[in-house]
Amino acid sequence: MRLSKNILIAGEAGQGLVTVGMLLAKALVRSGYEVFVTQGYESRIRGGHNTFAVRTGLGPIRAGIRDVDLLIALNQESISLHREELTENALVLVDAEHEDQGATRDADQEAKKDRALRVPFAELAPQKVFHNIVALGVAARLLGLPENVITDLVRETFAKKETDVVEKNVNVLQAATAWAAEHSATFQPLPEPPKPAKRMVLNGNQAVALGALAAGTRFCAFYPMTPATGVALTLGAAAKDFGLVVEQAEDEIAAINMAIGASYAGAPALVPTSGGGFALMTEGISLAGMTETPLVLVLGQRPGPATGLPTRTEQGDLNLALYAGHGEFPRAILTPGSIEECFRLTHTAVDMAERSQGPVIVMTDQYLADTIQAIPPFDLEMLAEPSRPARTCDEPHAYKRYAFTEDGVSPRLLPGTGEHLVVLDSDEHTEDGHITEDLAIRKRMVEKRLGKERKLREAALAPTYIGDEQSDLLLICWGSTLGPADEAAEILRKEGCNVGLLHFRQVWPLRPEQFLERLRQARETVCVEGNATGQFAGLLRKDVGFSVSRSILRYDGLPFTAADILRELNIETGRAQESHEAMER
Amino acid sequence: MTTIEDFGEFETAWCPGCGNFSILKALKKALADSGLAPHQVLLVSGIGQAAKTPHYLRCNVFNGLHGRALPAATGAKLANPGLHVFVESGDGCSYGEGGNHFLAALRRNVDITMLVHDNQIYGLTKGQASPTTLHGQATKAQPQGAPSQAFNPVTVAVAMQAGFVARGFAGKPDHLADLIRQAHAFPGFALVDILQPCVSFNKVNTFAWYTERVWDIPEDHDPADWSQAMTLARQFGDRIPIGVIRRDESRPTFESHFPVLQEGPLFGRTPDRAKLTQLMESYM
Numbered sequence: 001m002r003l004s005k006n007i008l009i010a011g012e013a014g015q016g017l018v019t020v021g022m023l024l025a026k027a028l029v030r031s032g033y034e035v036f037v038t039q040g041y042e043s044r045i046r047g048g049h050n051t052f053a054v055r056t057g058l059g060p061i062r063a064g065i066r067d068v069d070l071l072i073a074l075n076q077e078s079i080s081l082h083r084e085e086l087t088e089n090a091l092v093l094v095d096a097e098h099e100d101q102g103a104t105r106d107a108d109q110e111a112k113k114d115r116a117l118r119v120p121f122a123e124l125a126p127q128k129v130f131h132n133i134v135a136l137g138v139a140a141r142l143l144g145l146p147e148n149v150i151t152d153l154v155r156e157t158f159a160k161k162e163t164d165v166v167e168k169n170v171n172v173l174q175a176a177t178a179w180a181a182e183h184s185a186t187f188q189p190l191p192e193p194p195k196p197a198k199r200m201v202l203n204g205n206q207a208v209a210l211g212a213l214a215a216g217t218r219f220c221a222f223y224p225m226t227p228a229t230g231v232a233l234t235l236g237a238a239a240k241d242f243g244l245v246v247e248q249a250e251d252e253i254a255a256i257n258m259a260i261g262a263s264y265a266g267a268p269a270l271v272p273t274s275g276g277g278f279a280l281m282t283e284g285i286s287l288a289g290m291t292e293t294p295l296v297l298v299l300g301q302r303p304g305p306a307t308g309l310p311t312r313t314e315q316g317d318l319n320l321a322l323y324a325g326h327g328e329f330p331r332a333i334l335t336p337g338s339i340e341e342c343f344r345l346t347h348t349a350v351d352m353a354e355r356s357q358g359p360v361i362v363m364t365d366q367y368l369a370d371t372i373q374a375i376p377p378f379d380l381e382m383l384a385e386p387s388r389p390a391r392t393c394d395e396p397h398a399y400k401r402y403a404f405t406e407d408g409v410s411p412r413l414l415p416g417t418g419e420h421l422v423v424l425d426s427d428e429h430t431e432d433g434h435i436t437e438d439l440a441i442r443k444r445m446v447e448k449r450l451g452k453e454r455k456l457r458e459a460a461l462a463p464t465y466i467g468d469e470q471s472d473l474l475l476i477c478w479g480s481t482l483g484p485a486d487e488a489a490e491i492l493r494k495e496g497c498n499v500g501l502l503h504f505r506q507v508w509p510l511r512p513e514q515f516l517e518r519l520r521q522a523r524e525t526v527c528v529e530g531n532a533t534g535q536f537a538g539l540l541r542k543d544v545g546f547s548v549s550r551s552i553l554r555y556d557g558l559p560f561t562a563a564d565i566l567r568e569l570n571i572e573t574g575r576a577q578e579s580h581e582a583m584e585r
Numbered sequence: 586m587t588t589i590e591d592f593g594e595f596e597t598a599w600c601p602g603c604g605n606f607s608i609l610k611a612l613k614k615a616l617a618d619s620g621l622a623p624h625q626v627l628l629v630s631g632i633g634q635a636a637k638t639p640h641y642l643r644c645n646v647f648n649g650l651h652g653r654a655l656p657a658a659t660g661a662k663l664a665n666p667g668l669h670v671f672v673e674s675g676d677g678c679s680y681g682e683g684g685n686h687f688l689a690a691l692r693r694n695v696d697i698t699m700l701v702h703d704n705q706i707y708g709l710t711k712g713q714a715s716p717t718t719l720h721g722q723a724t725k726a727q728p729q730g731a732p733s734q735a736f737n738p739v740t741v742a743v744a745m746q747a748g749f750v751a752r753g754f755a756g757k758p759d760h761l762a763d764l765i766r767q768a769h770a771f772p773g774f775a776l777v778d779i780l781q782p783c784v785s786f787n788k789v790n791t792f793a794w795y796t797e798r799v800w801d802i803p804e805d806h807d808p809a810d811w812s813q814a815m816t817l818a819r820q821f822g823d824r825i826p827i828g829v830i831r832r833d834e835s836r837p838t839f840e841s842h843f844p845v846l847q848e849g850p851l852f853g854r855t856p857d858r859a860k861l862t863q864l865m866e867s868y869m
C-alpha cells in the first residue's frame with residue numbers, strides 16, 4: 001500500500017514553480033494532508049532546471065523521496081530529466097500545444113504508457129501568466145482536493161491585487177478544474193484525509209526566524225548568502241512589528257562585528273550566513289569568545305569548499321563550526337533535525353548565548369532551510385523566558401565586567417544604563433576590562449573563559465533516541481539527516497530488524513554520559529551524515545573515544561532519502577531495500 | 586557638570602613625544618566641554634596605538650578587532666541610540682583594514698563621531714606604509730618608496746556627502762578639542778581626521794612638517810557649500826587646511842530610518858506573544 005504521493009513541479013527558474021508549489025502545499029495542508037517539500041534549484045535567476053517536490057499523504061512524512069507520482073512539467077525538458085524517477089502509474093502533465101519536436105516525442109512516449117496528460121494550457125488560460133493556475137487547478141482536481149479550499153486560497157493570495165485579477169485567477173482555476181474532471185485519466189486521488197486542524201506551512205529558515213523572535217532577538221545583521229538569507233528576510237519583514245533592527249551589512253565581517261556591538265549594548269543579536277560567510281566571520285566569533293559577548297550564528301550549510309555548489313545541500317561545515325576562530329574559548333553548536341527543532345533550538349540558542357556569554361551556532365543546511373512542512377502552531381506558553389543581562393548593580397563604581405567568579409560567568413551589565421562602566425577588550429584584559437600583559441592574569445582569564453564550557457556541557461541537550469531499549473543496529477545522525485534516517489529505521493523495524501536511531505541536536509559540547517552507553521550496547525553503529533569525510537564520526541572518536549562501525553556518507557549536493565540509506569545498508573540487512581520498495585508501491 | 590578630571594588619568598604605552606598624548610587631552614576636554622559623564626560615553630576602537638586611547642580615560646569601552654571599530658560602533662548605537670558613541674582609531678585601522686566599513690559608514694550616516702589618528706604610517710607594527718602614506722615615501726617595508734597613491738579620507742568623505750568632515754592637528758590640542766566637540770554635536774556621522782606625528786617611525790611627516798603646512802580654514806569658508814568643501818578637502822601638500830571643511834545637516838541619520846528606535850534602546854523589551862501568534866497564523 002502506497003503511503004504517500006510525490007508531486008514534482010519542474011521547470012525553469014522564473015516560471016513561478018515555487019508559487020504554484022506553495023499554493024498546492026498549502027491547499028493539501030488545509031485539506032488535512034501532511035506535506036514534506038524539498039526544493040532543488042540552480043545558481044541563476046532565470047532558466048536552468050528547478051524543482052519543487054511535494055510529498056504528501058496521510059503521514060507521518062519525515063523526508064523527501066525521489067520517486068515521482070505526478071510530474072507537473074512546466075517545460076518539456078523536465079519530462080526527459082525526470083523520466084527515470086516516474087513510478088509505474090505516474091502521470092505527467094504536459095502542455096498539449098507544445099511544438100518542440102523532442103518534446104512531442106517525449107510526450108508521445110509517455111502517452112504510449114498512458115502516463116501523459118496533455119493539458120490545453122492556452123485554451124484554459126489565454127494569457128501565459130495564468131498557466132500556473134491551470135497547473136494548480138488540474139493537479140488539485142487529480143489529487144481530489146476540495147474545490148472550495150483551493151478557490152479560497154487563490155482568493156487570499158491575490159487579495160492584495162485588483163478585484164479583476166482575483167476573479168481572472170478564480171475563473172482560470174475553475175476552468176482548469178472542470179477540464180481535469182473530464183480528463184482525470186487513471187490517476188488515483190489521495191485517500192480521504194482526517195478532519196483538518198490549523199497548521200502552519202513553514203520552512204526551516206522561517207522556523208529559525210520565528211524561534212529568534214520568540215526568544216526576543218532584537219538585532220540581525222547579515223550579508224546575503226544562499227541558503228541562509230531567508231532567515232534575515234523573515235526577520236526583516238517582522239522588524240517593524242516586533243521591534244528589531246535588521247541591517248544588511250557591507251560584508252560578513254561587518255555583520256558579525258555589528259551584531260557583537262549590538263549585543264554588547266543589550267540587543268540579543270543573531271547573524272545568519274552560510275559556509276563562505278561563516279569563514280569570514282571566524283575572527284568575529286573569536287572576538288565574541290574573548291569579549292564574552294552573547295551571539296547567535298545561524299550557519300546554513302551548502303557544499304564547499306569555496307563557493308562549491310551554491311544552491312545544493314551538504315553537512316560539510318561541522319569542523320568549521322567546531323574550530324572557527326583562533327585561540328581557545330567555549331561555544332555551543334546546536335543542530336536541529338526538523339522544522340519544529342529549527343524553532344525550538346534557535347530559541348534555546350538565544351538563552352544559551354546569554355548564559356554562557358559567548359557564541360552559539362545553530363547549524364542548518366539548504367535541505368532544512370528550504371524544506372517545508374505542516375506543523376501545529378508553536379506553544380508559546382511552554383517556552384522558558386530566556387536569560388537577560390542585568391541593567392543595574394549595587395556598587396556601580398566597583399563593577400568589573402570580567403570579575404573572576406566560581407563558574408567563570410561574570411555579571412554582565414550593559415553600557416549606559418547606570419553609573420557603571422562596561423569595558424570590553426579583544427586584547428587579554430584585567431577583571432575591569434583593560435589591556436594587560438600580566439601573564440598570571442592571562443592564565444586566570446583563560447581558565448575563567450574555559451570554565452564556562454563546563455556550564456555549557458552540563459546544559460547540553462541530550463541526543464534524541466528512537467527505538468527499543470536495546471538495538472542491534474544503531475543509526476547515528478545529526479542535524480537535517482534526522483528525517484530520512486528516522487524513516488529508514490522505521491522501514492527496517494517493520495521488516496523485523498531491531499534498529500535504533502540516535503539523533504544529535506547538539507554536537508558541541510558533548511556530554512558522553514547522555515549517550516555513550518547506548519553506543520556501546522549496539523551491535524553495529526552506523527553514522528549517517530552528509531559529507532565525504534565523516535566529520536561527526538570523527539568528533540565522536542576524538543572527543544568521546546568511540547569509533548562507529550561504519551559511515552554512510554552523501555556529498556553529491558542532494559539530501560539523503562530513506563531509500564539512499566537503505567541501499568547503503570543493504571549489505572547488512574539483506575531485504576531492506578526490497579522492503580522499502582514494497583512499502584512505497 | 587563634568588570636568589576633565591572625571592575622565593581619569595592613566596599610565597599609557599605610547600612613546601614619549603607621541604602625537605597621541607595631545608589627542609587624548611583634546612578628547613577629554615571635548616567630552617567635558619560637551620557636558621558628558623563617563624558612563625554616557627562609549628569609545629569603540631580597533632587595533633593600533635590610536636586604538637588604545639579608550640583604555641586611557643574613564644568611559645565605556647569596546648576595544649575590538651583591527652579595522653572593525655565602525656561596524657561594532659554601528660551595532661552598539663543601533664542597539665542603544667542614547668549612547669554617545671565615538672570611534673577612535675588610526676589610518677591603517679580605519680582606511681586600510683576597515684576601508685569597506687569606512688565607505689559604508691559614510692553611506693549610512695549613523696550618529697557616530699569618528700576620530701582618526703592619522704600619522705601616515707603603521708606604528709604598532711613598526712613602520713610600514715599606511716593608506717595615507719604619501720606616494721614614494723620610503724619605509725621599512727617599502728624601501729623603494731610607497732608604490733600606491735595616498736588615500737585622502739577627507740576628500741572621499743566630502744565626495745560621499747558626509748555631513749561633518751573636519752581635519753585637526755595634534756599640535757593644536759585646543760583647536761582639536763573644539764573640532765571634536767563640534768563633531769559630537771553634529772547629528773549624524775562626523776569624521777575628524779587628525780594629523781598626528783609618529784615620532785618613532787615617520788621621519789617625514791614630523792611635528793615641524795605639519796606645523797609648517799597647516800593653516801586655519803578662514804572664517805568666510807562656507808562648509809555647507811559642497812564645491813567649496815571639495816576644493817579645501819583636496820588640499821594636502823604644501824598647505825594643509827585644518828578646521829571644519831564640510832558641515833551639512835540635511836541628511837537624516839541612519840537611526841531615524843528605524844521606527845523601532847524611536848521608542849528608545851532595544852534592550853529590556855519582551856517578546857510579544859500576541860504578535861507572534863498572529864505571525865504564525867499568517868503561515869496557515
